[in-house]
Amino acid sequence: MKxxxxxxxxxxxxxxxxxxxVVIFIFLMRLMMFYVDEFVSxxxxxxxxxxxxxxxxxxxxxxxxxxxxxxxSLMTFGNLGEFFELTAxxxxxxxxxxxxxxxxxxxxxxxxxxxWFNNKVAPWANLKGYxxxxxxxxxxxxxxxxxxxxxxxxxxxxxKADEKSKDGNTLKRMVIYKHQDSGMETGNREIILADSGRMxxxxxxxxxxxxxxxxxxxxxxxxxxxxxxxNQMAQFMRNSFKHYKLVISLESFxxxxxxEQQFQYHEYMKNLNELAILTDSLNKEVKASQASVAATSKxxxxxxxxxxxxxxxxxxxxxxxxxxSLLARPVAASVQxxxxxxxxxxxxxxxxxxxxxxxxxxxxxxxLFRYELESHxxxxxxxxxxxxxxxxxxxxxxxxxxxxGVPVLVxxxxxILLYVLTLTGDKYAKxxxxxxxxxxxxxxxxxLPIGLYLLQKARNDSxxxxxxxxxxxxxxxxxxxxxxxxxxxxKAASVEELA
Numbered sequence: 116m117k118x119x120x121x122x123x124x125x126x127x128x129x130x131x132x133x134x135x136x137v138v139i140f141i142f143l144m145r146l147m148m149f150y151v152d153e154f155v156s157x158x159x160x161x162x163x164x165x166x167x168x169x170x171x172x173x174x175x176x177x178x179x180x181x182x183x184x185x186x187x188s189l190m191t192f193g194n195l196g197e198f199f200e201l202t203a204x205x206x207x208x209x210x211x212x213x214x215x216x217x218x219x220x221x222x223x224x225x226x227x228x229x230x231w232f233n234n235k236v237a238p239w240a241n242l243k244g245y246x247x248x249x250x251x252x253x254x255x256x257x258x259x260x261x262x263x264x265x266x267x268x269x270x271x272x273x274x275k276a277d278e279k280s281k282d283g284n285t286l287k288r289m290v291i292y293k294h295q296d297s298g299m300e301t302g303n304r305e306i307i308l309a310d311s312g313r314m315x316x317x318x319x320x321x322x323x324x325x326x327x328x329x330x331x332x333x334x335x336x337x338x339x340x341x342x343x344x345x346n347q348m349a350q351f352m353r354n355s356f357k358h359y360k361l362v363i364s365l366e367s368f369x370x371x372x373x374x375e376q377q378f379q380y381h382e383y384m385k386n387l388n389e390l391a392i393l394t395d396s397l398n399k400e401v402k403a404s405q406a407s408v409a410a411t412s413k414x415x416x417x418x419x420x421x422x423x424x425x426x427x428x429x430x431x432x433x434x435x436x437x438x439x440s441l442l443a444r445p446v447a448a449s450v451q452x453x454x455x456x457x458x459x460x461x462x463x464x465x466x467x468x469x470x471x472x473x474x475x476x477x478x479x480x481x482x483l484f485r486y487e488l489e490s491h492x493x494x495x496x497x498x499x500x501x502x503x504x505x506x507x508x509x510x511x512x513x514x515x516x517x518x519x520g521v522p523v524l525v526x527x528x529x530x531i532l533l534y535v536l537t538l539t540g541d542k543y544a545k546x547x548x549x550x551x552x553x554x555x556x557x558x559x560x561x562x563l564p565i566g567l568y569l570l571q572k573a574r575n576d577s578x579x580x581x582x583x584x585x586x587x588x589x590x591x592x593x594x595x596x597x598x599x600x601x602x603x604x605x606k607a608a609s610v611e612e613l614a
Contacts, residue, residue: 394487
C-alpha cells in the first residue's frame with residue numbers, strides 16, 4: 116500500500132466510524148421515542164432494556180450505512196480539498212481516479228458487508244428485538260394506586276384508597292373487592308373495608324402484601340343445601356379484624372417470554388434463501404387459486420352449452436305442426452316468476468364468489484409482493500452504499516469544505532431523496548401498481564446517474580459549486596441581452612430610412 120492510499124484511508128476511517136455511531140444513535144433514539152409509551156411504567160430491569168437497545172442498534176445498521184458512507188466520504192475529500200491536499204496531489208500528476216481508487220475498494224467492501232449483514236444478522240436481530248418488544252408491550256404496568264379511583268389491573272381484585280401518603284405505601288380508608296373465586300359475572304361476593312393499610316412487595320417482587328388495620332370483611336354466600344334453586348336466600352358473614360394481611364401474586368406483572376417461532380412469518384425475519392422458498396410457494400398458490408376460480412364457478416350455472424363435434428353436422432329441425440303446438444302452449448305464472456328469481460339468486464352467488472376470490476387473490480399477491488420486495492432490498496441497501504460513495508466523494512472534492520457544516524447539510528438532502536424514493540417505490544410495489552423490481556430499484560436507478568455525473572465533474576476539476584462561476588455567467592448573460600437590445604433599434608431605423 117502506497118502513501119497516497121494510507122493518506123486517503125486514514126482520513127476516511129475516523130469520520131466513518133464517528134458518523135456511523137452518530138447515525139445509529141439518531142435512528143435508535145427515533146425508534147425508542149416511537150415506543151416510549153411501551154416502556155413507561157413497566158418494571159423492566161436494565162439487562163432487558165440493554166437487550167432491546169442492542170437488538171435495535173443492529174437493526175438500524177443497514178439503514179445507517181449508506182448515510183454514514185455518504186457523510187464520511189464527503190467529509191474526507193472535503194477536508195483534503197479544503198487544506199489543498201487534493202491540489203498538491205493533482206499538481207504532482209496524480210489523477211482523481213487514482214486518488215479515489217482505495218476508497219472505491221473500501222466502498223465495495225462496505226457494500227459486501229452490508230449485504231452479508233442484511234442477509235444474516237439483521238433477520239436474527241429483528242426476530243430477537245421485535246419478540247422482546249412484544250413481550251414488553253404485553254407486560255402490565257407496575258402497580259400504581261391513585262386516590263379515590265378503583266385499580267383493576269390485579270387479577271381478581273378491585274382496590275380503592277381515599278388517601279395515599281407521599282411515600283406511596285401508607286393508605287387510608289381502603290375498599291377491596293375480591294371476585295377471584297366467584298368471578299366478575301356473579302358480582303362481588305366479598306368486600307374488605309379498612310381504616311388504614313400499608314402496601315409493599317416481597318424482596319423477590321413475586322408477591323404484593325396489603326397489611327390492613329381496623330376493618331371488616333363482608334362475605335355473601337348462598338346455602339344451596341337448605342334452599343331450592345328457585346328460592347335461594349343470600350346470607351352474609353362479617354368478620355372484624357385489628358390486623359389483617361392480604362397476599363396477592365404479582366405473576367401477571369412479570370415479563371413473560373413468548374415463543375419466537377410465532378414471529379418468524381414476517382419478511383423482516385427471513386434471509387434470502389427463506390424468502391426465495393416462500394416466494395416460490397406463494398407464486399404456486401396464486402396460480403393454483405387463479406386456475407381454480409373458473410372451474411369452481413361452474414357450479415353456479417344451471418345450464419351450460421357445450422358444443423359437440425359429433426352433432427355439429429346435424430341439420431337444424433324445421434318448423435312443423437308439433438313444434439308450433441309446443442310454442443303455443445302457455446307457461447304457468449308460477450314458472451314465469453320462479454325462473455327470474457332463480458336466475459337473480461344464481462347471479463348474486465356468482466358475484467359474491469367472484470368478489471371473495473378477488474379479495475383473497477389481492478391479499479395473497481400483496482403478501483407475495485412484500486416477500487419479493489424484501490428479497491430485492493437485500494441487494495438494494497448494499498448497492499446504495501456504493502452509490503452514496505459515488506455521490507459523496509466527488510461532491511466533497513468539488514465543494515472543498517470539511518467538518519460537520521456543509522457536508523452534513525448536503526448529506527441529509529441526498530439521504531432524504533434516497534429515503535423518499537425508496538418509500539415511494541416500496542408503496543407502489545406493495546400495492547401492485549408497478550413491477551416489484553422497478554419499485555425496489557427506483558431509488559438507486561435515480562441516484563446512480565447523479566453519482567456518475569459528479570464523478571465526471573470531479574475528474575475534470577469542475578467548479579460546479581463556486582459562486583464566481585455563476586456570477587460571471589450572469590454578467591455575461593446580461594451583457595449579451597443588453598447588447599442585443601441596443602442593436603435592434605439601430606436596425607429598425609435603417610430599415611425605415613430605406614423605406
